[in-house]
Amino acid sequence: MGTYTLRTRICDLLGIEYPILLAGMGPTAGGGRGSAATAELVAAVSNAGGLGVLGGAGFAPDALRAEIRRIREMTDKPFGVDLLFPSNAVRPVEAAQGGDPRALIPPEYWEIVKRLKEQFGLPDVRAERPRELRTWRVEDQVEVVLEERVPVLASGLGNPAPFVPRCHELGIKVIALVGNTKNARRVAQGGVDIIVAQGTEAGGHTGRVGTMALVPQVVDAVAPIPVVAAGGIADGRGVAAALALGAEGVWCGTVFLATYEANLYDWQKQRILQATEEDTIVTRLYSGKTMRNITNPLAEAWEALGVKALPMGLQGLLVADLVASARAAGKDELLMNAAGQAAGMITRLRPAREVVEDLVRGAVEVLTHRLPAAVRAEAPAGA
Structure with a gap:
């Protein structure tokens, strides 16, 4: 991609080139194909300079271990595993x-x-x-992550606090997703390294607060813990906006669903490409938790x-x-076809590497050319 530079402290913390994180998207379409973010997509994002994150929630422990090892066959870059730690769930x-x-x-x-x-x-x-009706528990999945020394454990739902000490003992960074400041403070107290503030625009499990309102409030609530923005971000403009809100990176899902590497059926990808920003629905039908999907x-x-x-x-x-x-x-x-409101911005299938490159290039262009050309901003003397 040339010499584009886009770095925040997230990059140093995770050992990546760009602050672009793949959302660890799990099973969709009734689990027919398993997780949307499997080894191929994870490795592609990591190899492009971002952080690939495996949607690990649907994997039995042995299968999770095998998938982690498949990722390592395809990349020597950092990557993560996303698991679910829901409260009030019934086994x-x-x-x-x-x-x-x-x-x-x-x-x-x-x-x-x-x-x-x-x-x-x-x-x-x-x-x-x-x-x-599975008999294994999320604790069994976490044990695999620890044994395999995966660089990053992400909690896509719930509080991973009980596992943070062991992760840190092994040098594993912990990321937690939140949809409001109350939960942001809770996971911050649990010692996580990075907090993803996910707005309601996001696909999959999501909350009620929009990204624009949520991100700066979470940034203020948990400082100095770095915050990553999620929800409705599908191009460089969204990345630049997230940085302006105080985030230090982005967590993107929907834009990576429309890639060759994403583990979706062709009909799912086509519906995402055809969707507008109004063609999603938030429903509890599939899991009991609020989840944004392409309307059906x-x-x-x-x-x-x-x-x-x-x-x-x-x-x-x-x-x-x-x-x-x-x-x-x-x-x-x-x-089920979990996807966010950013689907309306996506018009063609691409390689995942190209998505990462476009996110970075677009953000750099906004920050270095488009904003300076469009906006005159000066502080008063002595400010």
Whole structure:
């Protein structure tokens, strides 16, 4: 890419060339292809000078270890693993205490699933191995990250504080995502190294506060801990704006979904390319937590019911049969396609390296040419 320079202290902290971080995006489309950010995308971003982050939440421990080693076969640069540490989640297998985990779900919710299947003409298919019925725990995944000495552990949801001391003993940096200042202060007290302030514009699990309002408030709340901005950032203008808000880097997901390396179905990538900024919906349908997706009829139908979602774990188990039925019927348009409002800015598939280069080049051009040419700014003498 030539001699473009864009550095903040994030670069020194993580050992990377540019403050561009790949969001550790997990399973989508009902888990049919696994995580969106797998080894190929992670390595491509790291090799381009950013920080690739694996969407590790959907991997069983042995599979996670294998994927980490695949990354190391493709890059010798720093990378991270993103896991989920949700509060108030239910582990159905444990909660059932040897009984049928599905019995934990109230009958009226199964009736809703039945009605939705009828509404969309879906066969009555039962999910064979829902992720929610796994027997391993996030602690087992963390153990793999520690044993493999992954340079960075990221928490895409929840507070990773219990694991920070062991990470730091091994030289592993810890990143935590937050959607408000309350949680930013909480993870800061837990000793994390970097905080990602993610605005509601972001795809996947997201909060209620916009990026423009959230980032400076988190920056002020947790100083001197460095903050990275996320949500709606898909080009160099967004990177420059994030830096102006006090962030020291960006955490980007949606823009990397439209790359050759992203582990999505072709139909998912095409829908992202076709989407406008208004073609997303925030729903609790798929996980019980608020999640932004490309709008689809099933999510709209669920939201129209006005039903309270079940806790995370149970909601996913409830919907697993519904998703399996949609997949069996070949109705891709009903499946989850997590993406943010920045989808409207994305018009073509590209290599991940090109995305990183464009983010850096665009930011440098804004900071060194476009702003100075468009804005005259002078401080009074002595200020």
